[in-house]
Amino acid sequence: MDAYTAAIDIQGLTKTFHVGFWRKKVQVLKGVDLQVFAGETFGLLGPNGAGKTTTIKTLVGLVRPDQGEVLIMGQSPNNTRNRMQMGYLPELPSVYAYLTAHEFLQLCGSFFNLSPRLIRQRIPQLLDRVQLSESAARKQIRTYSKGMVQRLGFAQALINDPQLLLLDEPMSGLDPLGRHEVKELVLELKREGRTILFNSHVLSDVEAICDRVGIMVDGKIVLTGKMQQLLRPMDHLYHMQIHKLDKLGHTNLKRLSLRCVEHKPGMVEATFNNLEKALKALAVARQSGGELIELKTHYRSLENLFVDEVNKARTQAGDE
Template identity: 45%
Template sequence: MTLTVDTEAVRIEHLSKVYKDFWGRDKVRALDDLSLTIHRGEVFGLLGPNGSGKSTTIKLLLGLIFPTAGSASILGHPAGSTVINERIGFLPEESYLYRFLTGEETLHFYGKLFKIPRKELNRRVPLLLDTVGLNTKDRKRKLREYSKGMARRIGLAQALINNPDLILLDEPTTGLDPIGTREMKDLILSLKQQGKTVLLCSHLLADVQDVCERITILFRGKMQTLGQVRDLLEVKDITQIQTKGMTPAQVDEMRQFLAKMGVSDTVVTHPTTTLEDLFMRIVRERTVNGPATPVGATPGNGHAGNGKPGAP
């Protein structure tokens, strides 16, 4: 596939970052000659263990730190320029927000930084708070009273306040419960459907696998691999056939048929669901069939919750 510059959301060329000590001597090479391109409208995963250079890459793209060598551009503009920040949304790895503000005040503040008209802001803020799942009561509370999950939600809301074209998410599911994690992943997929570009930086591989089309894996500041998730995960010498409603006799017949064809090492099992799917199913059933008055920790009684009204 041939790409033009117009289809590029992010272009990184030979980007390096070396942290120096007080005397100007090299201390840590956090990123080493990274080159990659992220296309518009795709969800791209930046993977790697702690200290691999993921956050450094994001900080360089946002202009929080300056590169030692190389360059990066975002949507055709040099990375870090305030002009391009108009079209970017950023969720840091922890919600670094003003803890003395309420959820609503936080969004209004960040909205003002984008010069969003007051009227539009009054319309957009409640919508966003609904989208990230902060109920009416929680959005009036100060952020210092928020649980980690709620802080991630308001952090995500501030990242989306300007309806950005490119969203950089640094460990977006950290601190979220399974429901929150699923909602976050659903949100990322819906952003993709809206044509947004998402750069997802995480070391939770399952999350990345669920939402990303392409990924790169960094290790010790260097890029180790880059490609489509499907291509990278595919085991080419094993074929899997899935069907529904086979009896044991039919399974035996199938085995014999395959043996006649000369296929050995045949394994026949029932597929399993993921733990996340199981958890989600149980919670949904409990929510529908459970008692009218919720018991346990809820946002309303002062304990942390997932932010959904009546959630257990």
Template identity: 45%
Template structure:
């Protein structure tokens, strides 16, 4: 189980900040139509923080990411990474990037591709072998597949693992991940989540967007919701979802009548029961066990990040299919 994260103190240095960032494009046959996928975005990310960017399809998440990386130029506003303006070449040695749909030279093996990526960052040849081996182990890609199999024969999940390894090949201080869990099975998702937690423990800063909101809730210090090109809210998960000492509980069996003093309101259906408690969950678990009952589910009595996300979009009349 992933350990709960502790918020990064705000006095930590700011690694990334943007003010009123905007991006517009001209489209149409005569380029007479203007679209603005990114509208006046402002945010800050602190050193060592894991920052999650959420939003429905077409919200502008990838546009924001590409603007931060200097792959596209902003139409208005400004931003800095490590104190340098967006797009400054001096920043690139210190960042890693995994795009949502990476394209690789598929005639290469995974190992050859990582050697190529290491060469772009001028990683010494004496360091490459050990670093690539460690990264392959970290992302869960077998050495045999990496060395012998061309990437054109890789599954989507294998390609995602290679992509994660190349994003870390230069030992970056700031890592951008665009849908890092995309195409992965539950085990792969767990591995990527654990990698992000491991990077955080090393003091690295992670900026990523994802549709897997349960993962974001579990590992992010702060999150922001982007919708129709605008940041509609941002803050720590605790700040957004609220602080509560109450828990929703579901159980079965035991001396159900005796639960009235602890569970309020208590709803009973057959041998199943549910309700809300405000006592320490450890103490309640002990009491239920002593009464011969069994806990089926226990969770904080607050909305999940997914419920909060959907409600924020509904309040603004935005379609909630994501």
């Protein structure tokens, strides 16, 4: 693979499922285009039912698309050499309840034709990585909590030391501590230079981990972009609270700010889109007796962006 080949290249992907007794057609993917480059951590976001899991499944060959092209490192998803370099954590990892984690990981390793010696070497390292204790790993999986199954799912996704990781909701079912640990783990895998595609509902985690994100709504990607650009400083807003302001001061502040609200007589909150303007307005307000109570900055979070984009896409779809 050369540097210009996308690790994942999806073009014009469509998929229709037939559901229920009457085999009613439901188009789940409506022309998905998506590229993920080598070494990148890409977050796929979208409301429930948007088609994220279906998209990931086409990458591991579990769903065959109706139309469109899917390439992994320039090859078909069924290419065996590529499969050896991929790790997949399903949305609901299914495990053999009556095996121990040790036995399960040995089995997963054998699917990749790894030597028993190598598997034996890797298992303790993986257990350590996902923070599953050695003694727990000797117990049958049916005794595990949901969080432990999720950790084991993560361990099996890493058994072949994959370059490309597909993680479907890796933080789901975990308590805040578990989520924090998984986030640290994903960051560590990212630092090791692996390519990671994952989807998550926890937007603050996505914001902390991803280089780029794509937002999917009703079977289409409606927006992709680098995290820094999507949440660019242009969206920074500065809010200032001033009290003891006279009438003239209020009028001046109104003129200088994007928005100016008088909460109580003499007490106003003004919003600016750059710090210089905010400081200039503060100097003017002081001349009218105003005193600064608070100056805080606020930027558009990924959550705000997500909600805006989903609403926009749905309104447009409704208009068509």
